[in-house]
Amino acid sequence: MVTTYTSYLNIANNLQRSIELVGAQPVVARETEYYLANIGKIDTVDQFMADSRIYNYALKAHGLEEMSYAKAFIRKVLTEGIDNSDAFANQLTDTRYRDFAEAFNFARHGETATIFTVAQQGTVDKYMRQTLEEDAGNSNEGVRLALYFERMAPSLNNAYEILSDTALSTVARTLLNLPDEYAFTDIDKQAAFFEANLDFEDFKDPAKLGELMQRFASIWEINNPTTTLNAASLLTPSPTTEISADLMIAINNLKLGG
Known part of the structure; x- marks a missing residue:
């Protein structure tokens, strides 16, 4: 997988x-x-x-x-x-x-x-990066969003800059475990919540930004799994408990380490 x-x-x-x-x-x-x-x-x-x-x-x-x-x-x-x-x-x-x-x-x-x-x-350089992200999105929208957020994040200074961009706000809501419907709530309330729960200084730190992208990708994977069912999974009852983002991060680390 x-x-x-x-x-x-x-x-x-x-x-x-x-x-x-x-x-x-x-x-x-x-x-x-x-x-x-x-x-x-x-x-x-x-x-x-x-x-x-x-x-x-x-x-x-x-x-x-x-x-x-x-x-x-x-x-x-x-x-x-x-x-x-x-x-x-x-x-x-x-x-x-x-x-x-x-x-x-x-x-x-x-x-x-x-x-x-x-x-x-x-x-031209911007065009190439934009095309790269779009091509990635054709296979997995989460990859496109992660690449885009990673590129834009260091220049972000406030929540309204995130909210004005559909892709950025999608990543932010995912990181904060907010439903898509949250986008329809009062814009100032959204901004206040983002400001209180996102550290914009972390966006300028490559290591911390990398951790955020790992967390985003893990939550995205839970909500939009890229796995395909195999014969064994078809015979196994679906669990009722959810996989946590932390567990998905651990799984990703094991795969990368292996």
Whole structure:
């Protein structure tokens, strides 16, 4: 049995190799080649948004692929930039929009906005990581969530940043053993609970973050088992007691040690 945690570790511990394999995929390689060949020719927000391949590549790199249809929204993010405190992106809780506006900062740099590393290779690197996580999610959504949370967690400073992101909030609820329905409760109450029960400093400590990801993967495995029934299990009555997260962690450790 390959558990959520072992699948996550297989990728996390071999991240560069995993990304190289993603980059070698024909579609990914073709879109990346096009992006790098053309992004530096983009001088304005209008040109950026008119080239659907450039536009969609950049959005996906920043985890905003689902917003491709919201062109008026994205245009406002790009045209206002982030230098003014009242800029649109700075008013949004989701930090991905600020990162996007920083990467393609037409408001600050004008026609030279796309010549910087952050807009070129930096965006490609983000695209590769995003694609890696999505591919992992095709086999096990828990692995995608763990990889994503691990990537984003060090930059998180408050509960509202978690709550503004569906994937991050899913991981947080799982870590705190909260049901999915908790997402529909009052947002300020959720934020207060997260602040009281999550130590954001732990997110910045690789060792402690690793422990949190192990716990998340173990709880996820309990709720979304990746095991398949074998003949013996079909003949054995299902136990009525639940497997604890701590026990699942111990099982994972035994498998990794063996």
